[in-house]
Amino acid sequence: MKIGIVFGVVWATRKVKEIDGCRMYLVQPVSSDDRIVDEPLVVADPKRIAAPGDKVVYVTSTDASQAFDSGFAPVNASIVELVDVIA
Amino acid sequence: MFLAKVKKRVVSTIKHEAYDGKIVYVVQPVMPDGTEYGNEWVAVDYIGAGINDIVVCGGAPGVAKSVFKIDLAPIRTLIIAVVDKIDYKDY
Numbered sequence: 122m123k124i125g126i127v128f129g130v131v132w133a134t135r136k137v138k139e140i141d142g143c144r145m146y147l148v149q150p151v152s153s154d155d156r157i158v159d160e161p162l163v164v165a166d167p168k169r170i171a172a173p174g175d176k177v178v179y180v181t182s183t184d185a186s187q188a189f190d191s192g193f194a195p196v197n198a199s200i201v202e203l204v205d206v207i208a
Numbered sequence: 209m210f211l212a213k214v215k216k217r218v219v220s221t222i223k224h225e226a227y228d229g230k231i232v233y234v235v236q237p238v239m240p241d242g243t244e245y246g247n248e249w250v251a252v253d254y255i256g257a258g259i260n261d262i263v264v265c266g267g268a269p270g271v272a273k274s275v276f277k278i279d280l281a282p283i284r285t286l287i288i289a290v291v292d293k294i295d296y297k298d299y
Contacts, residue, residue: 122232122249122250122251122252122283122284122285123247123248123249123250124218124234124248124250150247152247152248153215153216153234153248158247158248159247168224170222170223170224178218178220178232178250180282180283180284181284182269182284183269183270184269184272184281184282184283184284185282187226187272187273187280187281187282187283188224188280188282189280190280192279192280199282201223201224201226201227201282201283202218202220202222202223202224202227202232203220203221203222203223204218204219204220205219205220205221206219207216207217207218207219207234208216208217208219
């Protein structure tokens with residue numbers, strides 16, 4: 122899993138049915154001391170955890186679909202935690 | 209798997225239910241001699257590691273499901289061992 126900052130929202134009316142009702146955010150990966158570390162990516166938020174501006178933990182690859190209640194969604198990044206503090 | 213140093217703890221109130229009751233750390237990959245490389249990862253503790261421990265992190269799709277005995281586990285990286293000592297020769 123990795124840390125990122127939600128800095129935008131991706132809106133899409135037409136999308137695969139598995140991700141209906143699920144927000145998609147633009148996330149900038151950061152280090153624990155807020156340095157930018159990678160390219161931004163689009164991350165699904167099946168549990169409605171985050172909002173723009175939040176720091177989150179997201180999970181990638183095959184595990185991302187595990188964040189959905191169905192256990193199956195064609196995504197490769199999902200938000201799993203809203204970060205309160207890193208100490 | 210990779211060697212890493214436990215750096216910080218991630219504290220979170222709102223999270224996926226698979227993460228309830230689990231301790232989550234920021235880990236920094238390190239070489240056997242302790243030099244850091246690459247970017248940080250976030251890992252779920254499975255054995256009771258502490259800050260500044262050198263640990264082995266690993267995991268694969270679906271592993272967390274069987275480890276924590278839950279149906280859905282969006283968990284990628286687990287801390288699976290605390291390193292006591294590393295014997296190695298430079299190549």
